Amino acid sequence: MNDLHSQAHAYVIGALTSQETREFERHLIECDACSADVIDVRAVASALSATVAAEPPARLRAAVLNQIAQTAQEPALERTSHRGASRTDKNVVAFRPSRRRRFATSMLAAAAVVAAVGFGGWAYQANQDADNSEQLAEQARSQRTELAALLSADDVRTVSGRFPQTDHTGTVVLSKKQGKAMFVASGLPDLPDNKVYEAWTINGDPEPAGTFSPDGHQSIVALTDAAFTADSIAITVEPEGGSAEPTSDAIFTVVMPQT
């Protein structure tokens, strides 16, 4: 981090990762200029909350007052500032324990390594990977075109989830009007030739919803219509050609909101 001094704004609005936050908070302890910036910017960020003010249910007030009546306050400290207060360390993304398996863990480690390289996101630019056959490149181009069209639908919805333990998100994009659903992710590691990623729609038993391999750093796959009614969408790694039912644990799941 060579530009720690310029991070105050991003820090205050929560745009730093947990690690960057810790680094910046260490910096804050020794940098008065940044501390002053943080105090200033906090006043501005705090004002933003007024644009979304909402009335909570009355029961919340009773619950809060009841709980504080039974809660001891912490003693005042002479010179401890909140500015150094560390973020609660809850940044571990939990996957359902029953779904965790060694394979998934090693996949995620690989994803983390890839993540360190950095990506351009859902770029539409053709990814001129020398290894890609012309056909694969064409397929990738048409998927991006399809995604672009889907994103322009006026009823487009997106539902994002996070790949546990990496800083990357996968997103389901749907439009009822276009009758199309796609899954997009960046940063999925390449797989051996005999493996593919497979998407599943889950509504009771998982149903196959499409297989894909990353193209460069992006993965885009058209999902079956079952995506519109699924409770959740999951991704697993399967043998080439895909499976009729999952043979490994999900490396990603996203719960679809009810509509």
Place this chain on the structure above:
Amino acid sequence: MRASRGSSPNQKVVLSMTTVTLPPAWAPRLFSAQARPRLTVVTMPSPTAPAHELPSLMAKVSAGDERAFARFYDATVRNVFGIVLHVLRDHAQAEEVTQEIYVEAWKQAPKYDVKQGSVSAWLNTIAHRRAVDRVRSSERRTHREQRHFEAGTGRLAPDPLDQVVANDEGLRVRAALEKLSEGQRTAVQLAYFEGKTQREVAEFLQVPLGTVKTRIRDAMQRLRTHLGEAAS
């Protein structure tokens, strides 16, 4: 505008509800004109304690005064609950996290130091941080339906909450947001209200990370100028 006042928990608060088309606020020009969503505006009674009373309330709260804390809650909870609800997109979770925030505020109150900023800035910082932590720390994140930005253009889809509260401060801040460029506003929106990191914002908008950093910095500086002293 003005409904019943008072801080009794059982007192009925009269709200008037109307459905209007808001002037562009967060997302002017992000909507095409015909697609501008209709938002339900709930007009709230004024907070029971005005902002300038917060420091004296806070002093009592710091000394363990539970009644003062009740007034402190009444004066601040709409903004706190609003930001939490906006970040989490889930009413039940927002209630849970808001309760945690106020318990935390109660516990930390004796450590509050005015040199670190105003009472509301202190509280809203705790609130925003808790909400973002919750979003990032749990796979419940996946329950959230996120606002959708059309990649590359930053078009914002209708807010699923479809509800904003009209209040003087909110409208004033909205006006300040209007003065930002669309790119600046979008970057702040995605980071502050969606809990995205700069990198995620960059990925989402397909712009370089450096651009996002610059937009966030410029946006916050301009907001500060427009809001002036009253920002806190």
